[in-house]
Amino acid sequence: MAGFDDVADVLEVTGSLDAPLDVRDGVDRETIETVTAMAGKYKYGWDTEIEMDFAPKGLSEDIVRLISAKNDEPEWMLEWRLAAYRRWLKMTEPRWAMVNYPDIDYQDIYYYAKPKSMAEKPKSLADVDPKLLATYAKLGIPLKEQALLAGVEAADQPRQVAVDAVFDSVSVGTTFKAELAKAGVIFCSISEAVREHPELVKKYIGSVVPPSDNFFATLNCAVFSDGSFVYIPEGVRCPMELSTYFRINAENTGQFERTLIIAEKGSYVSYLEGCTAPKRDTNQLHAAVVEIVIQEDAEVKYSTVQNWYPGDENGLGGIYNFVTKRADCRGDRARVMWTQVETGSAITWKYPSCILRGEGSQGEFYSIAIANNAQQADTGTKMIHLGKNTRSRIVSKGISAGRAQNTYRGLVSMHPKATNSRNYTQCDSLLIGDQCGAHTVPYIEVKNNSSRVEHEATTSKVDEDQLFYCRSRGMDEEEAVALVVNGFCKDVLQALPMEFAMEAQALVAISLEGSVG
Amino acid sequence: MAAPQAKLDALAARIAGLSFPVAGWLGAARADALDRLAAMGLPGKRDEYWRYTDPAALTGAVPLAAALFDESDEAVAFSGIDRVKLVFVNGVFDTAQSDDPALAGVEIEHLADAGAADIHWAREVYGVLETRGQTPVQRPLATLATAFATGGLLIRATGKAAKPVSLIYLQGSDTSDVILHHCIKVESGAELTLLENGNAAARLTMVMEVEVAAGGRFHHIRAQGRAHQRHAATHVFARLGAKALFKSFTVTANGALTRNDAVIELVGDDAVAHVAGAAVGDGAFHHDDTVFVTHQGLRCESRQVFKKVLKNGATGVFQGKILVKKGAQKTDGYQISQALLLDDDSQFLAKPELEIYADDVKCSHGSTSGAIDDTALFYLRSRGVPEKAAQSLLVLAFLAEAMAEIDDADIAEDIRARLESWLARHEH
Numbered sequence: 050m051a052g053f054d055d056v057a058d059v060l061e062v063t064g065s066l067d068a069p070l071d072v073r074d075g076v077d078r079e080t081i082e083t084v085t086a087m088a089g090k091y092k093y094g095w096d097t098e099i100e101m102d103f104a105p106k107g108l109s110e111d112i113v114r115l116i117s118a119k120n121d122e123p124e125w126m127l128e129w130r131l132a133a134y135r136r137w138l139k140m141t142e143p144r145w146a147m148v149n150y151p152d153i154d155y156q157d158i159y160y161y162a163k164p165k166s167m168a169e170k171p172k173s174l175a176d177v178d179p180k181l182l183a184t185y186a187k188l189g190i191p192l193k194e195q196a197l198l199a200g201v202e203a204a205d206q207p208r209q210v211a212v213d214a215v216f217d218s219v220s221v222g223t224t225f226k227a228e229l230a231k232a233g234v235i236f237c238s239i240s241e242a243v244r245e246h247p248e249l250v251k252k253y254i255g256s257v258v259p260p261s262d263n264f265f266a267t268l269n270c271a272v273f274s275d276g277s278f279v280y281i282p283e284g285v286r287c288p289m290e291l292s293t294y295f296r297i298n299a300e301n302t303g304q305f306e307r308t309l310i311i312a313e314k315g316s317y318v319s320y321l322e323g324c325t326a327p328k329r330d331t332n333q334l335h336a337a338v339v340e341i342v343i344q345e346d347a348e349v350k351y352s353t354v355q356n357w358y359p360g361d362e363n364g365l366g367g368i369y370n371f372v373t374k375r376a377d378c379r380g381d382r383a384r385v386m387w388t389q390v391e392t393g394s395a396i397t398w399k400y401p402s403c404i405l406r407g408e409g410s411q412g413e414f415y416s417i418a419i420a421n422n423a424q425q426a427d428t429g430t431k432m433i434h435l436g437k438n439t440r441s442r443i444v445s446k447g448i449s450a451g452r453a454q455n456t457y458r459g460l461v462s463m464h465p466k467a468t469n470s471r472n473y474t475q476c477d478s479l480l481i482g483d484q485c486g487a488h489t490v491p492y493i494e495v496k497n498n499s500s501r502v503e504h505e506a507t508t509s510k511v512d513e514d515q516l517f518y519c520r521s522r523g524m525d526e527e528e529a530v531a532l533v534v535n536g537f538c539k540d541v542l543q544a545l546p547m548e549f550a551m552e553a554q555a556l557v558a559i560s561l562e563g564s565v566g
Numbered sequence: 567m568a569a570p571q572a573k574l575d576a577l578a579a580r581i582a583g584l585s586f587p588v589a590g591w592l593g594a595a596r597a598d599a600l601d602r603l604a605a606m607g608l609p610g611k612r613d614e615y616w617r618y619t620d621p622a623a624l625t626g627a628v629p630l631a632a633a634l635f636d637e638s639d640e641a642v643a644f645s646g647i648d649r650v651k652l653v654f655v656n657g658v659f660d661t662a663q664s665d666d667p668a669l670a671g672v673e674i675e676h677l678a679d680a681g682a683a684d685i686h687w688a689r690e691v692y693g694v695l696e697t698r699g700q701t702p703v704q705r706p707l708a709t710l711a712t713a714f715a716t717g718g719l720l721i722r723a724t725g726k727a728a729k730p731v732s733l734i735y736l737q738g739s740d741t742s743d744v745i746l747h748h749c750i751k752v753e754s755g756a757e758l759t760l761l762e763n764g765n766a767a768a769r770l771t772m773v774m775e776v777e778v779a780a781g782g783r784f785h786h787i788r789a790q791g792r793a794h795q796r797h798a799a800t801h802v803f804a805r806l807g808a809k810a811l812f813k814s815f816t817v818t819a820n821g822a823l824t825r826n827d828a829v830i831e832l833v834g835d836d837a838v839a840h841v842a843g844a845a846v847g848d849g850a851f852h853h854d855d856t857v858f859v860t861h862q863g864l865r866c867e868s869r870q871v872f873k874k875v876l877k878n879g880a881t882g883v884f885q886g887k888i889l890v891k892k893g894a895q896k897t898d899g900y901q902i903s904q905a906l907l908l909d910d911d912s913q914f915l916a917k918p919e920l921e922i923y924a925d926d927v928k929c930s931h932g933s934t935s936g937a938i939d940d941t942a943l944f945y946l947r948s949r950g951v952p953e954k955a956a957q958s959l960l961v962l963a964f965l966a967e968a969m970a971e972i973d974d975a976d977i978a979e980d981i982r983a984r985l986e987s988w989l990a991r992h993e994h
Binding site for chain 1: 926936
């Protein structure tokens with residue numbers, strides 16, 4: 050294995066834009082036509098020519114130390130990482146999910162890459178590598194308050210969105226800092242938080258997803274490179290939606306994001322996460338951890354649109370997405386809402402969970418998971434009811450097409466002390482074509498009698514009558530399927546913030562492209 | 567992959583002192599089972615398939631003692647039904663207490679007698695369906711029964727049976743450890759009703775393999791013994807041909823531990839399989855229904871209906887799965903598991919699964935858990951029904967959907983009366 054000194058700053062500059070597409074899709078027909086015209090090519094499949102600064106491939110204590118040093122971390126953070134790394138060495142990769150993939154060689158992955166131009170930290174967005182900004186523009190990210198606010202701000206108090214963009218492993222630009230600071234909200238990269246707010250990070254990191262949690266989370270603890278940190282002080286309603294766009298860029302670079310959100314008493318925040326990744330032939334590993342701490346009467350909404358590169362029609366390439374997301378409703382009446390639209394990745398392994406500890410706390414999970422071609426998704430949630438009068442609701446819509454396998458896996462657990470609690474679960478699966486699979490694996494554990502738990506699941510195919518009706522109104526088959534599927538997903542789409550809902554709707558159509566006829 | 571040493575050690579301890587006759591086709595089938603068993607070992611509580619039920623009492627070298635239980639406070643199960651009684655005491659067939667098997671109008675033979683023959687229909691069934699049922703999930707206790715069964719019947723119906731065949735399992739000692747293995751074949755167009763009841767043993771390990779040929783009809787109604795301390799692991803493996811009908815209903819009242827596996831394959835087109843259960847438990851009661859239904863034929867229908875009423879720390883488990891294989895189009899699969907928890911000490915643990923590889927199907931499952939509906943209780947009381955009677959009424963209503971799976975009205979009435987008397991004895 051290459052030692053630390055062999056680094057020789059590998060520069061990987063490859064590829065170019067293969068299709069100059071317009072960005073930021075609306076839900077209109079034009080989008081669908083555009084994508085159809087691309088005949089199954091992944092829409093965001095380019096990569097940007099930005100110099101990457103790599104650590105050598107493979108994982109060792111040296112790499113962990115390097116990552117920590119590159120982020121200028123204090124000693125305690127490094128120790129925490131090393132402890133996780135040593136624990137990880139003794140763990141085995143979980144294989145219980147209904148996904149098949151070749152063994153991952155953890156020594157054949159880069160654990161650190163950052164855009165070269167970041168060596169000098171930009172003072173403002175103006176200093177940011179213009180190519181980077183152009184990349185974001187292609188992705189339709191309203192990073193520079195550009196499209197989003199320039200055009201809209203004049204109109205009566207538009208909704209604002211702050212973006213903490215993560216390009217590969219380092220947060221390159223955080224907008225709206227001033228306005229957020231005025232409200233007392235801290236929104237920055239986690240590496241910055243480790244330096245600037247060590248007391249908060251130290252107190253909360255690993256308190257929801259402990260370093261011993263699971264193989265991928267432990268790996269993340271050891272090598273997380275960057276991610277977002279959000280702190281909403283007591284009684285503050287975050288003045289805008291917070292948004293992070295992730296984008297894996299360099300080939301063979303695993304991305305290990307770590308997000309920590311803390312909502313103090315009576316506060317509120319809505320957090321958006323969306324991602325796309327460029328087309329590559331080698332599988333890329335992504336093992337993120339998201340921790341959310343919610344105190345008394347606070348509320349957090351976490352919305353995700355996940356559109357990592359799913360691999361080609363034969364399943365070649367594509368992202369392996371092994372994510373641990375968990376919210377801890379620590380205070381009474383705390384509320385959390387996970388909403389996810391999962392359309393990308395070759396493999397998805399993701400179970401955003403709610404620990405309902407506070408009395409009367411509430412967890413919700415709304416999910417759309419679409420698997421097409423050779424994609425495999427095993428996703429769901431865990432609702433762990435510990436406190437009295439807790440409520441949870443799960444609405445999961447799984448869509449399988451092509452040769453894809455889509456599994457809902459969930460846990461609802463009512464502990465003996467969680468009296469008078471309530472859960473409602475609905476998971477519906479839709480099959481498009483006879484080569485795909487849809488599976489439901491719920492675990493239901495009820496240990497008191499005053500709680501009510503209801504679970505229902507259905508599996509069916511796209512309704513012929515509905516399709517026929519759409520066709521008779523002049524739609525082509527693909528449009529008709531997109532419309533019917535969007536209707537099937539309606540319950541979840543409605544739970545998304547406005548701008549995400551639009552994008553998600555378009556994504557649903559795009560993801561199913563090529564699945565009919 | 568070799569089984570962990572602990573599982574192999576458990577197996578070695580469990581089968582120490584057990585042996586089987588090696589002659590004939592049956593000896594070969596048993597030897598094959600032993601080979602398979604040696605590769606698997608016995609289940610452990612860390613196995614995913616034993617997530618909610620600790621198999622220790624079923625896998626231990628010796629059974630936990632179960633005191634003989636006096637059931638004379640209610641009528642013997644199925645006593646009002648005209649049937650052919652075949653009695654096992656401690657797993658050994660008791661000719662004196664049994665009726666003449668010939669009266670049933672079907673072929674009935676003992677495992678030990680038939681095993682020596684060169685050619686026998688049971689060769690195509692014994693251990694064969696059980697083996698098929700080992701994929702994708704291992705069921706070593708079934709394999710154990712294939713290898714080491716000390717008794718069992720081979721029943722073959724070639725026409726409509728004259729009477730139901732009623733298997734009665736009497737427990738003769740408080741340490742009895744019984745292993746049984748039955749094979750049943752319902753030939754094309756034939757029909758058979760099989761009844762089972764009794765405590766059987768301190769520990770019972772049992773397999774019943776049922777082959778229902780095209781157009782055959784098989785009804786199975788079982789009343790498991792209510793001895794408080796008994797432990798039982800039962801398995802039903804069924805394979806259905808085209809247009810075959812399979813219906814199985816089990817009522818379980820008490821028992822320290824009951825694990826009922828049902829593994830059903832709908833191979834032919836247009837086959838129908840219904841599996842249902844009603845379990846009522848009070849106190850140290852652990853009841854586990856584990857069902858695996860595989861759809862392979864076209865236009866098949868399956869139903870799983872399981873209801874559990876639990877109190878005083880009773881635990882109810884349901885693990886159900888519908889697997890629809892590629893090409894099994896027009897499948898109609900339904901599964902419901904519900905628990906009524908009468909107090910806070912009881913628990914319900916469920917894993918209702920769907921695994922579907924065909925698109926033109928209609929599959930659904932539901933699972934609920936909760937207490938008696940206060941509004942319904944209030945309504946009945948407002949109509950002058952005393953509280954306890956109102957509660958029993960609501961419990962019976964809750965169980966009704968499962969009871970509806972019994973086709974024969976007299977048998978259904980017998981089961982209903984048993985549940986009612988159980989409720990009367992176990993009122994708050």
